[in-house]
Structures are given as C-alpha cells and as structure tokens.
Amino acid sequence: MLTEADITKATVELLRRTVVRLPGDVEEAIRKAYAAETDEVPRMQMKAIVDNIDLAAKTSTPMCQDTGVTIFYVSLPRKCEVDVEKGIVEGVRKATKEVPLRPNAVHPITRKNPGDNVGERMPFINWKVHDKDYIEITVMTKGAGSENMSALAMLTPTQGVKGIKEFALNTVLKAGSNPCPPTIIGMGIGGSADISMKLAKEALLRPINVRNKDPEIAKLETELLEAMNMLGIGPMGLGGKTTLLGLNIEYAFCHTASLPVAINVQCWAGRRGTVRISPDGKTAYPTHER
Amino acid sequence: MTKMPKRLKTPLAEKDVRALDLGETVYLDGVIFTGRDEVHIHALEHLEKGQKIPVDFKGSALFHCGPIARKVGDKWEIVAAGPTTSGRMNALEPQFIEKFRPGAIIGKGGMSQPTVDAMKKHGCVYLAITGGAAVLAAKGIKSVSGVEWFELGMPEAIWILNADNFGPLTVAIDAKGNSLYAAVNAKVKENEQKVRAKLGLK
Numbered sequence: 264m265l266t267e268a269d270i271t272k273a274t275v276e277l278l279r280r281t282v283v284r285l286p287g288d289v290e291e292a293i294r295k296a297y298a299a300e301t302d303e304v305p306r307m308q309m310k311a312i313v314d315n316i317d318l319a320a321k322t323s324t325p326m327c328q329d330t331g332v333t334i335f336y337v338s339l340p341r342k343c344e345v346d347v348e349k350g351i352v353e354g355v356r357k358a359t360k361e362v363p364l365r366p367n368a369v370h371p372i373t374r375k376n377p378g379d380n381v382g383e384r385m386p387f388i389n390w391k392v393h394d395k396d397y398i399e400i401t402v403m404t405k406g407a408g409s410e411n412m413s414a415l416a417m418l419t420p421t422q423g424v425k426g427i428k429e430f431a432l433n434t435v436l437k438a439g440s441n442p443c444p445p446t447i448i449g450m451g452i453g454g455s456a457d458i459s460m461k462l463a464k465e466a467l468l469r470p471i472n473v474r475n476k477d478p479e480i481a482k483l484e485t486e487l488l489e490a491m492n493m494l495g496i497g498p499m500g501l502g503g504k505t506t507l508l509g510l511n512i513e514y515a516f517c518h519t520a521s522l523p524v525a526i527n528v529q530c531w532a533g534r535r536g537t538v539r540i541s542p543d544g545k546t547a548y549p550t551h552e553r
Numbered sequence: 554m555t556k557m558p559k560r561l562k563t564p565l566a567e568k569d570v571r572a573l574d575l576g577e578t579v580y581l582d583g584v585i586f587t588g589r590d591e592v593h594i595h596a597l598e599h600l601e602k603g604q605k606i607p608v609d610f611k612g613s614a615l616f617h618c619g620p621i622a623r624k625v626g627d628k629w630e631i632v633a634a635g636p637t638t639s640g641r642m643n644a645l646e647p648q649f650i651e652k653f654r655p656g657a658i659i660g661k662g663g664m665s666q667p668t669v670d671a672m673k674k675h676g677c678v679y680l681a682i683t684g685g686a687a688v689l690a691a692k693g694i695k696s697v698s699g700v701e702w703f704e705l706g707m708p709e710a711i712w713i714l715n716a717d718n719f720g721p722l723t724v725a726i727d728a729k730g731n732s733l734y735a736a737v738n739a740k741v742k743e744n745e746q747k748v749r750a751k752l753g754l755k
Contacts, residue, residue: 304576304723304733311683311721318688328621328633328687363632365621366707374591376706408638408662408684428752436745440662440734441638443684490751495737495744499661499684501725502737532685 265398265544267350273538273546274354274400278333279362280551281536282325282404287550288470289447289508289533290316296445296498296505305503312498312531327532329406330364333386336401336468338393340542347398348388355379355386367407389461401468401537409446409530412438415460418522427452427524428487434526435491435507440500443530447471447509448491451525452480454515462513463527468535471509480512498531508533558721564612565656567676573724575731579680580720584698584713585659586610587618589637591709593645595702600652607701608711610653614680617642617660619708621687622697629697631714635687636661639679647671659722663734669726679726681733693719 285293293316297309319326333355337347356379358364366378368385380386393399414434418426431450438446451462474481488510497503508531517523539547556577561569563583573579586608588596599606620634639660642649646664649655650671657677658664661684672678682690694714701711725733749755 307578307721307723308683311686311689315683315686315689318692322688324688324691325621325633326688327685328619328635329637329685330621363621363623365619365633369706374706376709378707406685411638411641425754429754432745432748432752432754436741439738439741441640443638443661486752490748493744493748493751494741496741497737499681500663500737501681501723501733502740530685 265345265540265542267346267353269540269544270345270347270350270398271354271357273540274351275358275361276546277400277402277536277538277548278354278358278364278404280548281402281534282330282362282364283323284320284551285316285326285533286470286535288472292471292508293531296508299505300498300503302503304501305498308498308501308503325362325364327406328365329408330367331404331406332368333380334403334405334464335386335388336391337388338391338395338399340396340398341392341394343398351386351388351400352381356381396542398540399537400540401535403464403467404534406530406532409442409528412442412528413463413526415456415523415525417456418524420520420522422522424483426522430524431487431526432491434528435494438528439496442528443532444496444500445498445505445508445531447511447529447533448507449527449529450510450512452512452514453517454523455517456523458515459523459525460527462515463525466511466513467527467529467533469511471511471533475512477514480514484510484512560718563614563656565614566612567656570656570676570678571728573678573727575724575727575733577724578720579722579724580718581614581716581722582718583716585614585616585716585719587616587620587710587712587714589617589619589709590641591705592702592711593642593649595705596653597645597648608713610655612654612656614657614659615655616714617658620712622707622712629700631691631694631697633687634691634694635685636682638662639664643668650675650677663725663732669730669732672726672728673730676728678724678728680722681725682720682722690719693717
C-alpha cells in the first residue's frame with residue numbers, strides 16, 4: 264500500500280526534475296527563438312538562456328534562483344487512502360533543503376521567512392478526482408517576476424473580443440521587460456473573476472505547441488501570439504524578434520452579463536512537471552523522462 | 554562597430570563608470586553585494602535613524618539578486634544567482650544611489666527615469682544580466698566572503714560575493730542619461746500601431 268513517504272519521495276524527485284530541466288515544448292521554442300534572432304544584443308540574451316539551460320542540466324542545478332512558490336495540481340483515484348497532502352507538504356520541505364530550492368514563502372504582512380517554503384496555505388494544492396488508478400501530481404515552480412505582471416479585467420459583454428485583445432495587448436506592453444521575456448502568456452476567459460484567474464494559470468500547464476480544442480479559441484491564440492511578436496520587446500526587453508514563446512487560452516462559460524478575462528504571465532523558464540504514482544508505488548515522469 | 558568587452562574591478566572609479574557607453578559589454582572582478590527590496594528599505598531606514606550599515610556601498614556593484622546559497626561545512630556556496638526584476642526597486646533606487654553612491658547596479662528589466670537621472674547625476678551605470686540564467690551567473694562567483702542581514706531571509710540578505718570575470722553584462726543605462734530600455738520602448742510604441750491594425754483595434 265502507498266504511504267505518505269512514497270508521496271514525499273516522489274514530490275522531492277518531481278521538484279528536482281522540474282527546476283533543473285524545462286519541458287520539451289518550452290525548450291524547443293527557446294532554441295528556435297535563439298536561432299531566429301539576428302541582432303547582437305538579443306542574440307547574446309538568447310545565447311545566455313540556452314547556455315544556462317545546458318549548464319543547469321549538466322550540473323543538475325536549478326536553472327533559475329527563483330524556484331517560485333510551489334503550486335500543485337493533484338488528481339486522485341476515486342479510492343485513495345494515503346494522506347497525499349501531508350506527503351506533498353513534507354516533500355516541499357525536504358526538496359527545499361535537498362535540491363535545494365530557494366526559501367521563498369513568507370508571511371504576507373510580517374514578511375517573516377520560515378525557511379522551508381511551508382506556511383499558511385502554502386504549498387497550495389488544487390484537487391481533482393479522476394477515473395485512473397494512479398495519483399497524478401503536477402507542479403508549477405513559477406517565479407515572482409512574471410507572476411507580478413499578471414492581471415484581471417472584468418470586461419462587459421459589449422467590449423467583446425476587441426476588449427479581450429485590447430486587454431491582452433495592454434498587459435504585454437505594461438509587463439514590458441519585467442517578466443523575463445520571451446514569455447508565455449496564459450489566458451483565462453469567462454467563468455467568474457476567480458475562475459478566469461485559475462484558468463489563466465492552468466492554460467500554462469498545456470504544452471505551448473498544442474492549440475485549444477475549440478477552433479474559435481485556437482484562432483484567437485494564434486492571432487494574439489503573432490501580433491504580440493510584432494511588438495519588438497524581445498528577449499529581456501532589450502529588443503528583438505521573440506517577445507512571446509507561446510500563448511495559451513482556456514475558457515469557461517460565464518454569466519450573460521459578464522466577460523471576465525485574466526492573464527497569467529510566465530517567464531521563459533516555463534517550469535512544470537508531472538509525476539504519476541501507481542498503486543504499487545511505481546513512479547513515472549511524463550514531462551521529465553530524463 | 555562592436556567594442557571589445559571591458560573588464561573592470563570593484564570598487565569602481567567614477568571616471569571608469571562615466572566612460573562606459575550604452576550597449577557595451579562588461580565583465581566584473583572583485584566584490585559584488587546583493588541587495589533587493591528589503592536591503593533598500595533597511596539601508597535607508599538605518600541611515601534615517603543614524604545607524605551604521607554593515608557594508609560600504611561606495612563604488613560598489615549592487616546586484617539585484619536573491620541567490621540560492623548552500624552551506625557546506627561552515628562555508629556558504631552559491632548554487633544559483635540570477636538577477637531579480639529591478640523595476641521593484643524603482644521607488645527607492647534614486648535615493649539609494651544618492652546616499653550610498655554605488656558605481657554599478659546589476660539587474661534585469663531596467664529602471665525608470667528617476668533612476669536614470671540619479672545615475673547620471675552621481676556616476677552610476679545599470680548593467681543588464683540575462684534574467685533566469687542563474688547557473689551561468691553563478692559561474693562568475695568564485696566564493697562568498699560573508700552574509701549580512703541574514704535575518705531578512707536568504708533571498709533578501711546582503712550576500713558578499715567575490716566575482717571573477719562575472720558576466721557578460723550589457724551597459725543598459727549609462728551615466729550620461731541614456732537607456733537602452735527607453736530606446737526599445739520608443740520602437741515598441743511605433744510597432745504598437747501595426748499590432749493594433751492587425752488586431753482590428755483603434
């Protein structure tokens with residue numbers, strides 16, 4: 264039978280792999296962006312990013328010092344007797360020491376840092392139940408530089424698609440050089456204020472080379488991505504061809520009187536990782552096989 | 554034409570700082586201090602209360618960075634040390650430059666006009682290092698000679714780092730009032746019109 268210790272062990276290994284290596288789709292987009300830059304300053308920025316990715320993998324070191332706060336998405340089988348939450352929390356504590364991760368989680372008012380990335384509601388875990396027999400744990404270790412550029416707009420239905428585009432453009436412009444471009448934009452459209460924000464982050468869990476299943480949404484993803492890449496903000500905001508590596512949208516039906524739109528900005532280091540833990544304790548890392 | 558990269562040693566002399574041109578590549582040797590949000594707040598509060606701060610920032614390179622550090626035996630070593638978003642320090646940086654007179658600020662994302670002005674007035678430059686490239690940056694840090702204000706937490710403390718060929722750094726704001734970010738922004742403003750047309754926006 265699975266124990267908390269199994270969950271902890273898998274969480275530590277998941278965090279280690281996630282902060283050291285990027286998922287294949289993001290790494291591929293970065294290498295393409297490097298190849299596309301022709302001017303000296305953006306080329307130098309992209310070269311540093313690519314060299315850093317290689318060096319992090321070679322030395323098994325976190326690619327960025329900002330290993331984020333740990334946000335988890337967990338899918339449980341219908342029958343699950345192990346205390347997954349306890350296992351994850353202990354895993355975060357252990358990973359902070361062993362990987363190591365930077366202790367980032369602080370009290371929002373006193374700014375006291377307990378040093379282990381564990382505190383009130385942190386790590387934050389989103390729960391789901393699925394029809395599989397394994398436990399699936401996905402983590403995003405996202406830095407604050409990009410998270411700080413995220414935004415919510417409560418648009419009116421009359422503002423419509425134009426309003427959505429206007430908000431996306433203004434958010435990318437306002438973020439400018441700050442979120443470590445080339446970035447990935449996650450958008451959540453519809454639902455309610457909180458649901459759109461949640462969807463914006465979940466949009467970042469989808470590989471950037473996979474379009475939304477809804478053709479209207481997929482069209483908007485492509486149109487916005489192409490348009491933003493005409494801005495010339497470029498790598499690190501120092502000018503250049505690639506401002507965005509990708510743009511993903513998730514949506515939900517919303518009230519007939521509202522149109523919430525949320526944007527979650529992800530730096531180039533789009534770190535997400537998944538582990539599947541089978542009932543016999545075997546683990547698989549679909550995003551990080553290496 | 555591309556200039557040869559320059560190698561400078563801290564503490565920096567004002568005349569060397571003022572001689573740096575926009576877009577030039579620089580590598581640093583010598584001591585580098587880290588300092589971000591809390592260091593700015595605490596240093597200025599200390600000054601206001603007439604209290605001493607533990608390091609001398611004059612001519613120094615102040616790195617907007619909260620590293621991952623690991624203690625091996627009784628010695629600290631740096632695991633990863635990329636820059637943090639400098640924009641968060643916009644509100645306090647002009648005053649910090651005026652009072653503590655650093656020669657260079659290392660970060661990412663650039664800084665706003667009041668900081669550009671303070672840099673011109675007091676002889677300081679902004680050196681951009683690639684955000685997120687933390688393992689690469691740590692390669693240029695030979696050792697840690699100490700840490701001050703550790704009670705602020707690992708990311709917010711002052712780490713005293715010994716740099717050896719730390720870089721490449723791009724002079725993104727010089728001491729003459731020029732900013733690479735301002736130049737890019739002007740270009741982006743132009744491009745915005747094309748983007749608006751493509752998206753069917755006014």
